[in-house]
Amino acid sequence: DQQVKQNSPSLSVQEGRISILNCDYTNSMFDYFLWYKKYPAEGPTFLISISSIKDKNEDGRFTVFLNKSAKHLSLHIVPSQPGDSAVYFCAASSTSGGSYIPTFGRGTSLIVHP
Amino acid sequence: NAGVTQTPKFRVLKTGQSMTLLCAQDMNHEYMYWYRQDPGMGLRLIHYSVGEGTTAKGEVPDGYNVSRLKKQNFLLGLESAAPSQTSVYFCASSQDSWAEQYFGPGTRLTVT
Numbered sequence: 734d735q736q737v738k739q740n741s742p743s744l745s746v747q748e749g750r751i752s753i754l755n756c757d758y759t760n761s762m763f764d765y766f767l768w769y770k771k772y773p774a775e776g777p778t779f780l781i782s783i784s785s786i787k788d789k790n791e792d793g794r795f796t797v798f799l800n801k802s803a804k805h806l807s808l809h810i811v812p813s814q815p816g817d818s819a820v821y822f823c824a825a826s827s828t829s830g831g832s833y834i835p836t837f838g839r840g841t842s843l844i845v846h847p
Numbered sequence: 848n849a850g851v852t853q854t855p856k857f858r859v860l861k862t863g864q865s866m867t868l869l870c871a872q873d874m875n876h877e878y879m880y881w882y883r884q885d886p887g888m889g890l891r892l893i894h895y896s897v898g899e900g901t902t903a904k905g906e907v908p909d910g911y912n913v914s915r916l917k918k919q920n921f922l923l924g925l926e927s928a929a930p931s932q933t934s935v936y937f938c939a940s941s942q943d944s945w946a947e948q949y950f951g952p953g954t955r956l957t958v959t
Binding site: 739742765767769774775776777778779782822826827828833834835837838839840 | 851880887895937943947948952953
């Protein structure tokens with residue numbers, strides 16, 4: 734059973750608009766969350782992360798929001814640019830000790846139209 | 848600083864053949880991982896290592912073996928390749944289990 738779910742396989746957005754990518758998790762032990770971006774024929778690259786002690790983290794055009802009670806996080810990209818077209822993976826892990834390997838969602842393919 | 852490198856980039860195997868994929872990292876990371884990516888399935892963890900000399904099974908370990916004899920290298924072996932192992936394979940490393948992972952460029956493997 735998937736512990737990290739990205740329920741939208743794809744998302745299409747107009748350039749300049751906001752892109753919102755969603756991620757849900759089920760394991761209450763998860764307390765650290767990461768987003769990765771992947772272009773075709775390349776490996777994923779780390780984009781932004783958030784700890785459960787925060788509910789928001791910003792880095793330029795990228796903001797991640799965390800709703801712990803709903804076990805939900807979202808990545809906002811504002812404004813969206815054609816170069817943001819990629820697959821975005823959400824990952825969740827635990828910092829509370831032990832060998833807790835991050836669990837990845839299946840990804841959301843974002844297409845930003847000029 | 849090369850980061851994470853993978854060898855080879857492409858490979859075509861016949862069913863039953865064997866091969867080894869090599870991953871190397873120069874960041875002195877403790878943790879290393881092997882994933883496979885298939886359409887609609889995201890990144891699935893095959894095996895991982897929490898340090899030199901250690902290995903552990905991930906989500907989809909069957910048909911694969913791994914070794915971590917040196918801290919900087921993590922090898923993935925296919926003893927008898929099957930068409931179901933046609934995939935793109937990614938290696939990654941991280942300093943801590945929860946920390947961001949650095950990925951290699953991938954190996955595209957086709958088994959006919």
